[in-house]
Amino acid sequence: MINFPCFICLQKQSLDTMKRLKIEDSIQEKTLRKIMELLLNIDWSLSSDELENEVNIVFRGEIGNADPFKQIKDINNKESMKLIEAIKEKIKQTDADKKIAKATLAAIAGNIIDFGPDKNFNVGKTLQKFLKKKRLPRDFNYLREELLTANTILYFLDNAGEIVFDKLLLETINSLRNKPFSRISLVVKGGPFVNDVTLTEALSIGMNEIPNVEFRKIGNGEPDTGPNRKSAIVEKWIKEHDIVLSKGQANYAGLHSYKNIYFLLIAKCAYSASVLNVPEGSLIIKRSI
Structure with missing residues (x-):
């Protein structure tokens, strides 16, 4: 198509x-x-x-600018950090069996931070709207079970600012597991690409402090920045992890043909909504099978 x-x-x-x-x-x-x-x-x-x-x-x-969104990415991270304590408190006050649901909703709400399809986003309002949701898509039940039992996780990150809520999700999961993941592989862009997260932004909010975390890089289209999402290398990464999470529309576009991936995103444009067969603006938790 x-x-x-x-x-x-x-x-x-x-x-x-x-x-x-x-x-x-x-x-x-x-x-x-x-x-x-x-x-x-x-x-x-x-x-x-x-x-x-x-x-x-x-x-x-x-x-003539290799990273035109550098300042914007830094601002997005700082603005999200201002919101995170209130979200942590909401999760703390939530029943144990619903904590992962709240953290997942926050992580998906963070996907609204995007200077591609929708530059006029409001993170605070999106968080408020999503955290009120009582029912999640059916695939969340499978996701929650696997998050609590899997030994290794591969997590394709998306945007700066959004990653603050991804970190919270991983921290929430770890707090509810009997033991930490033996390996958490976080996938970032190997070079600047709009407001997508690179290793620099991930380290700036302390994602390296999560137990047993490592970083992998996918390319931004330029040489030596990492493999393409459709490469044999990325396919190998997917196969060697127990559970795979993918954030955002671009990761969905590049990874949807693989099996056993959980896609977490907002359908932020009419085209993506039509591909996913949902109304524009919908919250998506979708498992590829």
């Missing part, structure tokens, strides 16, 4: 980012022309995450 809406969205995202960064008009025009030229000639059967990689390589090169 050709992702026609993604071609428009990627151009708009690039323009919005340049305006936010106050890039001069002549560079904006040159960059957009380069991106349009790329999209005219690229393989249109690529998945949306692969298209994003290629567009963002051109974008970063044309504006």
Whole structure:
């Protein structure tokens, strides 16, 4: 299926980012022309995450900034940290059998932090809305059971800011298990890509302090930044872990063909909602089988 809406969205995202960064008009025009030229000639059967990689390589090169969202990522982490204590208190006051549900809802709510499909997000309001939910998708029951019994976990992270709530989810799970995971493998981007989390942002909020954690990197489309989501290397990672979690739309686009992955995300655009067969804005907990 050709992702026609993604071609428009990627151009708009690039323009919005340049305006936010106050890039001069002549560079904006040159960059957009380069991106349009790329999209005219690229393989249109690529998945949306692969298209994003290629567009963002051109974008970063044309504006002369290897990590244009660096400051924004730092701000997102700090803003999420301001919210986390109140969420911890809510989880603390929740019955033991519902703590993982609350932490999972918070982690998915954090997925609203995205400068791709929806730059006008409100994390606080999304948290309030999601934490009130009484019923979760059916696949949550399988997820909860596996989180408590699995020995190893592979966790594909998504955005800066969002990772503060991912850390809380892992901490909550560990507090309820009979013993810690023997290995928690956190997957980050191996190079800058919009507001996606890299090792730098993960370390800045102390994700390395989680017991038995290690980090793995997937590529941003540039050489030596890590493997593609569809590579044999990533397939091997998936097979060697007892449970796999994937956050966000781009990870879903790149990983949905694999079996036994739990996808946690918000359907933030009309195209993703149509692929997932849900209303736009829906909370998703989906197990691939």
